[in-house]
Amino acid sequence: MADIAILIAEEYERRVKEYQKGEDITLVSCVSVMGQRLNELSWAKVEVKTELAKRVLDPKSSFGLAALLAMKRTLYFGEFCAQRHLTYLAFLVLKHRFNATFMMEKLRGKRMMFVGDSLNRGQYVSMVCLLHRILPESAKSMETFDSLTVFRAEEYNATIEFYWAPFLLESNSDNAVIHRVTNRIVRKGSINKHGKYWLGADILVFNTYLWWLTGMKMKILKGSFDEERKDILEMETEDAYRMAMKSLVKWAQRNVDPEKTRVFFTGMSIEWGGDPNGNCYNHTSPIEDPTYWGESSRKSIMKVIGEVFSKSMVPITFLNITQLSEYRKDAHTSIYKKQWSPLTPEQIANPVTYADCVHWCLPGLQDTWNELLYTKLFYP
Numbered sequence: 001m002a003d004i005a006i007l008i009a010e011e012y013e014r015r016v017k018e019y020q021k022g023e024d025i026t027l028v029s030c031v032s033v034m035g036q037r038l039n040e041l042s043w044a045k046v047e048v049k050t051e052l053a054k055r056v057l058d059p060k061s062s063f064g065l066a067a068l069l070a071m072k073r074t075l076y077f078g079e080f081c082a083q084r085h086l087t088y089l090a091f092l093v094l095k096h097r098f099n100a101t102f103m104m105e106k107l108r109g110k111r112m113m114f115v116g117d118s119l120n121r122g123q124y125v126s127m128v129c130l131l132h133r134i135l136p137e138s139a140k141s142m143e144t145f146d147s148l149t150v151f152r153a154e155e156y157n158a159t160i161e162f163y164w165a166p167f168l169l170e171s172n173s174d175n176a177v178i179h180r181v182t183n184r185i186v187r188k189g190s191i192n193k194h195g196k197y198w199l200g201a202d203i204l205v206f207n208t209y210l211w212w213l214t215g216m217k218m219k220i221l222k223g224s225f226d227e228e229r230k231d232i233l234e235m236e237t238e239d240a241y242r243m244a245m246k247s248l249v250k251w252a253q254r255n256v257d258p259e260k261t262r263v264f265f266t267g268m269s270i271e272w273g274g275d276p277n278g279n280c281y282n283h284t285s286p287i288e289d290p291t292y293w294g295e296s297s298r299k300s301i302m303k304v305i306g307e308v309f310s311k312s313m314v315p316i317t318f319l320n321i322t323q324l325s326e327y328r329k330d331a332h333t334s335i336y337k338k339q340w341s342p343l344t345p346e347q348i349a350n351p352v353t354y355a356d357c358v359h360w361c362l363p364g365l366q367d368t369w370n371e372l373l374y375t376k377l378f379y380p
Contacts, residue, residue, distance in 0.1 A: 085190045098374050100134045106378060107158040107276055112197060116207035117166035122359060123205070124149075124162040125365040127373075131160070145198060147205045148197060161201075165194040166211040169244055171184065172225065173211065184214055185232065186240065187221040191247040195255065205319075205373065206248065209268040210358065212241050238300050245308040252314040262377060263316045265309070266369060268301065269325040269360070270294040280332040280357035287327045294326050317376055331365045332357045 003213065069250040114124035114241045132140055147164040164176040170190035173179040187193075199206060218240035222231040252263055264272070293299075302322070309316045334355045347354045360366050 014123065017345055017361060051156060056176045079323045095259065098130060098371050103374060103378070104131060104134060104153060104156050104158065107153070107160075107203075107288075108156045109158065110202040111159050111161065111200060112203040113161040113163060114205045114207075115163045115165055115168065115198060115203040116195070117164075117209075117211055118207070118359060119206065119210060120266060121149075121162050121164070121362040123266060123366045123369050123373075124208075126362055126364075127370050128160055129362060130367065144176075147174065147194075152261075163194065163197055166208060167244060168194065168206065168208050168248055170194065170225070171211075184211065185219045185221050185225075187223075187225065188242070188243065189247065190253045191244075195251050199255060201296075203264070203377065204261065205266060207266040212237055212301075213296070213298075218296050228371050237298075238304055241301055242308060249312040249314070249316070252312065252316065256314050258314050263314060264319055264373060264376070265305070265316050266319045267305070267322045268297055269321060269365075279352055279355055280329050281334050281352045281355035283329045283334075285330050287329055292326055293323075297322050297326065306339065307332070308359075317380070319369065319372055319376065321372065325365060325366065328360075328365050331360055333359045333361050 025201045112127075114120050114127070120221045128142070131153070132151070135153055135155070140152065142149065144150075149162045154161070164174070164179075166173050166179070167186045168191060170180055170187040170193040172183075172185045174194075213235075217234040218237055219241070220233050220235050220240055222233065244266070248265075256263060305318065307317060332355070334357065335351045337356045337359065339354070343354060
Protein backbone atom coordinates (compact mmCIF):
# COMPACT_ATOMS: atom_id res chain seq x y z
CA MET A 1 0.00 0.00 0.00
CA ALA A 2 2.85 2.35 0.75
CA ASP A 3 4.26 1.64 -2.74
CA ILE A 4 1.01 2.92 -4.23
CA ALA A 5 1.25 6.07 -2.18
CA ILE A 6 4.86 6.66 -3.26
CA LEU A 7 4.00 6.06 -6.92
CA ILE A 8 1.24 8.64 -6.74
CA ALA A 9 3.49 11.10 -4.92
CA GLU A 10 6.18 10.82 -7.60
CA GLU A 11 3.65 11.23 -10.39
CA TYR A 12 2.11 14.20 -8.63
CA GLU A 13 5.48 15.93 -8.23
CA ARG A 14 6.26 15.39 -11.91
CA ARG A 15 2.94 16.87 -12.99
CA VAL A 16 3.24 19.86 -10.70
CA LYS A 17 6.62 20.65 -12.32
CA GLU A 18 5.07 20.35 -15.77
CA TYR A 19 2.23 22.63 -14.76
CA GLN A 20 4.69 25.23 -13.49
CA LYS A 21 6.24 25.32 -16.96
CA GLY A 22 2.89 26.29 -18.39
CA GLU A 23 2.18 22.96 -20.06
CA ASP A 24 -1.33 21.53 -20.24
CA ILE A 25 -1.83 18.30 -18.36
CA THR A 26 -4.10 15.51 -19.46
CA LEU A 27 -5.05 13.29 -16.56
CA VAL A 28 -6.73 10.52 -18.51
CA SER A 29 -3.74 8.21 -18.89
CA CYS A 30 -2.52 8.85 -15.40
CA VAL A 31 -5.92 8.25 -13.86
CA SER A 32 -6.16 5.01 -15.80
CA VAL A 33 -2.86 3.80 -14.34
CA MET A 34 -3.85 4.90 -10.86
CA GLY A 35 -7.23 3.22 -11.26
CA GLN A 36 -5.46 -0.09 -11.75
CA ARG A 37 -3.33 0.46 -8.66
CA LEU A 38 -6.33 1.56 -6.65
CA ASN A 39 -8.08 -1.74 -7.32
CA GLU A 40 -6.13 -2.99 -4.32
CA LEU A 41 -8.26 -0.73 -2.14
CA SER A 42 -11.24 -2.98 -1.56
CA TRP A 43 -13.05 -0.41 0.59
CA ALA A 44 -13.94 1.86 -2.34
CA LYS A 45 -16.08 1.48 -5.47
CA VAL A 46 -14.50 1.90 -8.90
CA GLU A 47 -16.02 5.34 -9.50
CA VAL A 48 -14.83 6.49 -6.08
CA LYS A 49 -11.29 5.34 -6.86
CA THR A 50 -11.27 7.11 -10.20
CA GLU A 51 -12.50 10.36 -8.67
CA LEU A 52 -9.94 9.98 -5.88
CA ALA A 53 -7.12 9.56 -8.40
CA LYS A 54 -8.25 12.70 -10.24
CA ARG A 55 -8.28 14.76 -7.08
CA VAL A 56 -4.86 13.56 -5.99
CA LEU A 57 -3.16 13.92 -9.36
CA ASP A 58 -4.58 17.25 -10.47
CA PRO A 59 -2.08 19.95 -9.42
CA LYS A 60 -4.86 22.54 -9.69
CA SER A 61 -7.08 20.66 -7.26
CA SER A 62 -7.85 21.97 -3.79
CA PHE A 63 -8.48 18.52 -2.33
CA GLY A 64 -6.15 16.63 -0.04
CA LEU A 65 -7.55 13.14 -0.25
CA ALA A 66 -4.23 11.43 -0.84
CA ALA A 67 -4.38 10.30 2.76
CA LEU A 68 -7.19 7.88 1.98
CA LEU A 69 -5.06 5.95 -0.49
CA ALA A 70 -3.09 4.27 2.23
CA MET A 71 -5.74 4.10 4.90
CA LYS A 72 -5.17 0.43 5.70
CA ARG A 73 -1.55 1.19 6.51
CA THR A 74 -2.54 4.57 7.97
CA LEU A 75 0.24 6.18 5.98
CA TYR A 76 -0.76 9.77 5.47
CA PHE A 77 0.71 12.43 3.27
CA GLY A 78 -0.16 15.60 5.10
CA GLU A 79 -2.01 18.76 4.21
CA PHE A 80 -2.35 21.02 1.19
CA CYS A 81 -1.20 24.60 1.12
CA ALA A 82 -1.70 27.32 -1.52
CA GLN A 83 1.30 29.02 -3.08
CA ARG A 84 1.36 31.00 -6.36
CA HIS A 85 -2.16 29.76 -7.13
CA LEU A 86 -0.97 26.14 -7.05
CA THR A 87 -1.65 23.39 -4.57
CA TYR A 88 1.22 21.32 -3.27
CA LEU A 89 1.18 18.15 -1.25
CA ALA A 90 3.48 18.12 1.73
CA PHE A 91 5.04 14.69 1.28
CA LEU A 92 6.01 14.34 4.90
CA VAL A 93 6.67 10.65 5.20
CA LEU A 94 7.19 9.37 1.67
CA LYS A 95 10.82 10.07 0.85
CA HIS A 96 12.17 8.59 4.08
CA ARG A 97 10.13 5.59 5.16
CA PHE A 98 10.38 4.41 8.74
CA ASN A 99 13.46 2.26 9.33
CA ALA A 100 13.65 0.77 12.81
CA THR A 101 17.31 -0.28 12.51
CA PHE A 102 18.33 3.19 11.36
CA MET A 103 16.42 4.83 14.18
CA MET A 104 17.87 2.56 16.86
CA GLU A 105 21.37 3.40 15.64
CA LYS A 106 20.51 7.08 15.90
CA LEU A 107 19.18 6.48 19.42
CA ARG A 108 22.31 4.64 20.55
CA GLY A 109 23.35 5.98 23.95
CA LYS A 110 20.38 8.34 24.01
CA ARG A 111 17.18 8.92 25.93
CA MET A 112 13.89 9.62 24.16
CA MET A 113 10.91 10.69 26.28
CA PHE A 114 7.21 11.23 25.59
CA VAL A 115 5.47 13.51 28.11
CA GLY A 116 1.74 14.13 28.42
CA ASP A 117 -1.59 12.33 28.60
CA SER A 118 -2.94 8.98 27.43
CA LEU A 119 -2.88 10.05 23.77
CA ASN A 120 0.84 10.66 24.05
CA ARG A 121 1.13 7.34 25.84
CA GLY A 122 -0.52 5.77 22.80
CA GLN A 123 2.07 7.40 20.55
CA TYR A 124 4.78 6.15 22.90
CA VAL A 125 3.48 2.57 22.77
CA SER A 126 3.28 2.86 18.99
CA MET A 127 6.94 3.90 18.84
CA VAL A 128 7.99 1.02 21.09
CA CYS A 129 6.05 -1.39 18.88
CA LEU A 130 7.71 -0.02 15.75
CA LEU A 131 11.18 -0.45 17.22
CA HIS A 132 11.16 -3.47 19.53
CA ARG A 133 10.74 -6.07 16.78
CA ILE A 134 14.37 -5.69 15.70
CA LEU A 135 15.63 -6.31 19.23
CA PRO A 136 16.21 -9.79 20.70
CA GLU A 137 13.96 -10.69 23.61
CA SER A 138 16.91 -10.92 25.98
CA ALA A 139 18.04 -7.38 25.17
CA LYS A 140 14.90 -5.38 25.89
CA SER A 141 12.74 -4.64 28.90
CA MET A 142 9.94 -2.35 30.07
CA GLU A 143 9.32 -1.14 33.61
CA THR A 144 6.94 1.35 35.21
CA PHE A 145 7.81 3.53 38.20
CA ASP A 146 4.75 5.55 39.24
CA SER A 147 4.37 8.16 36.46
CA LEU A 148 7.37 6.96 34.47
CA THR A 149 7.48 4.00 32.07
CA VAL A 150 10.85 3.02 30.60
CA PHE A 151 11.52 0.79 27.61
CA ARG A 152 15.19 -0.18 27.55
CA ALA A 153 17.18 -1.42 24.54
CA GLU A 154 20.25 -2.93 26.22
CA GLU A 155 22.46 -3.41 23.15
CA TYR A 156 22.00 0.20 22.15
CA ASN A 157 22.21 1.64 25.68
CA ALA A 158 19.05 3.54 24.79
CA THR A 159 15.73 4.19 26.50
CA ILE A 160 12.32 5.26 25.21
CA GLU A 161 10.24 6.61 28.06
CA PHE A 162 6.78 7.93 28.84
CA TYR A 163 6.02 10.33 31.67
CA TRP A 164 2.42 10.93 32.73
CA ALA A 165 1.64 14.66 33.08
CA PRO A 166 -1.72 15.40 31.40
CA PHE A 167 -1.43 19.18 31.94
CA LEU A 168 2.41 19.31 31.97
CA LEU A 169 1.95 21.50 35.05
CA GLU A 170 1.18 19.97 38.46
CA SER A 171 -2.50 19.07 38.85
CA ASN A 172 -4.86 16.95 40.89
CA SER A 173 -4.87 14.47 37.99
CA ASP A 174 -1.21 13.51 38.22
CA ASN A 175 -1.70 9.99 39.54
CA ALA A 176 -0.85 7.78 36.57
CA VAL A 177 -3.55 5.24 37.52
CA ILE A 178 -6.23 7.05 39.52
CA HIS A 179 -6.75 10.38 37.78
CA ARG A 180 -10.43 10.58 36.90
CA VAL A 181 -11.52 13.64 38.84
CA THR A 182 -14.49 15.82 37.98
CA ASN A 183 -13.07 19.00 39.47
CA ARG A 184 -9.76 19.44 37.68
CA ILE A 185 -7.30 21.89 39.19
CA VAL A 186 -3.97 22.98 37.69
CA ARG A 187 -1.27 24.67 39.74
CA LYS A 188 0.23 27.79 38.18
CA GLY A 189 4.00 27.97 37.72
CA SER A 190 4.56 24.36 38.74
CA ILE A 191 6.19 22.82 35.69
CA ASN A 192 9.38 21.96 37.62
CA LYS A 193 7.34 19.50 39.69
CA HIS A 194 7.41 17.22 36.65
CA GLY A 195 10.18 18.87 34.67
CA LYS A 196 12.93 17.55 36.94
CA TYR A 197 12.22 14.09 35.48
CA TRP A 198 12.66 15.31 31.92
CA LEU A 199 16.15 16.69 32.44
CA GLY A 200 18.83 15.04 30.34
CA ALA A 201 16.53 13.64 27.67
CA ASP A 202 17.92 13.87 24.12
CA ILE A 203 14.51 13.87 22.46
CA LEU A 204 11.37 15.22 24.13
CA VAL A 205 7.88 14.76 22.68
CA PHE A 206 5.20 16.70 24.57
CA ASN A 207 1.43 16.86 24.27
CA THR A 208 -1.48 18.27 26.25
CA TYR A 209 -4.94 19.18 25.06
CA LEU A 210 -7.81 16.86 25.86
CA TRP A 211 -7.70 17.37 29.63
CA TRP A 212 -8.21 21.10 29.22
CA LEU A 213 -11.64 20.56 27.66
CA THR A 214 -13.80 20.53 30.76
CA GLY A 215 -16.71 22.41 29.24
CA MET A 216 -16.20 25.04 31.92
CA LYS A 217 -13.56 27.56 32.93
CA MET A 218 -10.31 26.05 34.16
CA LYS A 219 -9.53 26.17 37.86
CA ILE A 220 -6.02 27.48 38.47
CA LEU A 221 -4.35 27.11 41.85
CA LYS A 222 -2.09 29.86 43.15
CA GLY A 223 0.06 28.42 45.87
CA SER A 224 0.36 24.80 46.95
CA PHE A 225 -1.96 21.80 47.01
CA ASP A 226 -0.76 21.26 50.58
CA GLU A 227 -2.26 24.49 51.84
CA GLU A 228 -5.48 24.04 53.79
CA ARG A 229 -7.06 27.17 52.34
CA LYS A 230 -6.48 27.18 48.61
CA ASP A 231 -6.41 30.28 46.44
CA ILE A 232 -8.14 29.19 43.23
CA LEU A 233 -9.08 31.41 40.32
CA GLU A 234 -10.98 30.55 37.15
CA MET A 235 -9.64 31.20 33.66
CA GLU A 236 -10.96 30.73 30.15
CA THR A 237 -9.58 27.57 28.56
CA GLU A 238 -7.45 29.42 26.01
CA ASP A 239 -5.95 31.69 28.66
CA ALA A 240 -5.15 28.77 30.96
CA TYR A 241 -3.67 26.82 28.06
CA ARG A 242 -1.53 29.82 27.09
CA MET A 243 -0.23 29.90 30.66
CA ALA A 244 0.83 26.25 30.39
CA MET A 245 2.50 26.74 27.00
CA LYS A 246 4.45 29.72 28.29
CA SER A 247 5.60 27.61 31.24
CA LEU A 248 6.77 24.90 28.84
CA VAL A 249 8.71 27.40 26.75
CA LYS A 250 10.34 28.91 29.85
CA TRP A 251 11.29 25.45 31.09
CA ALA A 252 12.82 24.56 27.72
CA GLN A 253 14.78 27.81 27.55
CA ARG A 254 16.22 27.21 31.00
CA ASN A 255 16.93 23.49 30.74
CA VAL A 256 17.37 22.48 27.10
CA ASP A 257 20.53 22.81 25.03
CA PRO A 258 19.31 23.00 21.39
CA GLU A 259 22.64 21.56 20.24
CA LYS A 260 21.98 18.37 22.18
CA THR A 261 18.21 18.03 22.59
CA ARG A 262 15.33 18.10 20.12
CA VAL A 263 11.92 19.20 21.39
CA PHE A 264 8.60 18.26 19.72
CA PHE A 265 4.99 18.98 20.51
CA THR A 266 2.20 16.78 19.14
CA GLY A 267 -1.01 18.60 18.24
CA MET A 268 -4.54 17.69 19.19
CA SER A 269 -6.62 14.79 17.94
CA ILE A 270 -10.39 14.71 17.94
CA GLU A 271 -12.87 13.37 20.47
CA TRP A 272 -16.02 12.03 18.84
CA GLY A 273 -18.27 12.07 21.89
CA GLY A 274 -20.11 15.26 20.97
CA ASP A 275 -20.71 14.55 17.32
CA PRO A 276 -24.39 15.16 16.48
CA ASN A 277 -24.30 12.38 13.90
CA GLY A 278 -23.30 9.77 16.45
CA ASN A 279 -19.93 8.77 17.80
CA CYS A 280 -17.30 6.45 16.37
CA TYR A 281 -19.13 3.19 17.16
CA ASN A 282 -19.55 0.90 14.16
CA HIS A 283 -17.73 3.21 11.75
CA THR A 284 -15.45 1.25 9.45
CA SER A 285 -14.27 3.81 6.91
CA PRO A 286 -12.68 7.27 7.05
CA ILE A 287 -14.51 10.53 6.45
CA GLU A 288 -14.13 11.46 2.80
CA ASP A 289 -15.05 15.14 3.01
CA PRO A 290 -11.68 16.94 2.65
CA THR A 291 -13.08 20.08 4.30
CA TYR A 292 -14.21 18.28 7.44
CA TRP A 293 -13.13 19.79 10.78
CA GLY A 294 -14.34 18.28 14.04
CA GLU A 295 -16.10 20.30 16.71
CA SER A 296 -13.69 19.11 19.40
CA SER A 297 -10.61 20.49 17.65
CA ARG A 298 -10.35 24.12 18.69
CA LYS A 299 -8.49 26.28 16.23
CA SER A 300 -8.19 28.85 19.00
CA ILE A 301 -5.95 26.42 20.87
CA MET A 302 -3.80 25.85 17.78
CA LYS A 303 -3.47 29.62 17.50
CA VAL A 304 -2.21 29.79 21.09
CA ILE A 305 0.40 27.12 20.35
CA GLY A 306 1.63 28.97 17.27
CA GLU A 307 1.82 32.31 19.03
CA VAL A 308 3.69 31.03 22.09
CA PHE A 309 6.09 28.65 20.35
CA SER A 310 7.05 31.26 17.75
CA LYS A 311 8.63 33.32 20.54
CA SER A 312 10.65 30.45 22.00
CA MET A 313 14.44 30.78 21.94
CA VAL A 314 14.60 26.96 21.88
CA PRO A 315 13.13 25.43 18.70
CA ILE A 316 9.98 23.40 19.38
CA THR A 317 8.87 21.38 16.37
CA PHE A 318 5.10 21.13 16.11
CA LEU A 319 3.70 17.82 14.84
CA ASN A 320 0.45 18.87 13.19
CA ILE A 321 -1.50 15.62 13.28
CA THR A 322 -4.93 17.21 13.70
CA GLN A 323 -6.28 17.34 10.14
CA LEU A 324 -5.06 13.88 9.15
CA SER A 325 -6.57 12.46 12.34
CA GLU A 326 -9.92 14.19 11.80
CA TYR A 327 -10.80 11.85 8.95
CA ARG A 328 -10.20 8.65 10.96
CA LYS A 329 -13.53 8.15 12.67
CA ASP A 330 -12.98 4.46 12.00
CA ALA A 331 -9.65 4.22 13.85
CA HIS A 332 -10.73 4.61 17.49
CA THR A 333 -10.72 1.77 20.00
CA SER A 334 -14.52 2.08 20.22
CA ILE A 335 -15.91 -0.85 22.23
CA TYR A 336 -12.73 -2.92 21.78
CA LYS A 337 -10.84 -1.73 24.83
CA LYS A 338 -10.34 -2.74 28.41
CA GLN A 339 -13.33 -1.78 30.54
CA TRP A 340 -12.25 -0.57 33.97
CA SER A 341 -15.64 -1.31 35.50
CA PRO A 342 -18.35 -3.86 34.59
CA LEU A 343 -20.76 -2.72 31.91
CA THR A 344 -24.37 -2.22 32.90
CA PRO A 345 -27.18 -4.00 31.04
CA GLU A 346 -28.18 -0.62 29.60
CA GLN A 347 -24.68 -0.05 28.23
CA ILE A 348 -24.50 -3.53 26.76
CA ALA A 349 -27.80 -2.89 25.01
CA ASN A 350 -26.50 0.38 23.56
CA PRO A 351 -22.75 0.19 22.72
CA VAL A 352 -22.69 3.84 21.67
CA THR A 353 -22.84 4.78 25.35
CA TYR A 354 -19.49 3.21 26.19
CA ALA A 355 -17.55 3.33 22.93
CA ASP A 356 -14.15 4.98 23.40
CA CYS A 357 -13.93 7.66 20.71
CA VAL A 358 -10.86 9.36 22.14
CA HIS A 359 -8.09 6.78 21.99
CA TRP A 360 -6.75 5.05 18.90
CA CYS A 361 -6.21 1.43 17.91
CA LEU A 362 -2.71 0.04 17.57
CA PRO A 363 -1.44 -0.75 15.04
CA GLY A 364 -3.12 2.28 13.58
CA LEU A 365 -3.23 6.03 13.24
CA GLN A 366 -0.58 6.80 15.85
CA ASP A 367 1.95 4.84 13.80
CA THR A 368 1.39 7.58 11.24
CA TRP A 369 2.13 10.24 13.85
CA ASN A 370 5.42 8.48 14.48
CA GLU A 371 6.18 8.32 10.75
CA LEU A 372 5.85 12.09 10.80
CA LEU A 373 7.97 12.37 13.96
CA TYR A 374 10.62 10.12 12.39
CA THR A 375 10.83 12.31 9.29
CA LYS A 376 11.01 15.58 11.22
CA LEU A 377 13.54 14.11 13.64
CA PHE A 378 16.04 12.76 11.12
CA TYR A 379 15.20 14.77 7.98
CA PRO A 380 14.18 18.20 9.30
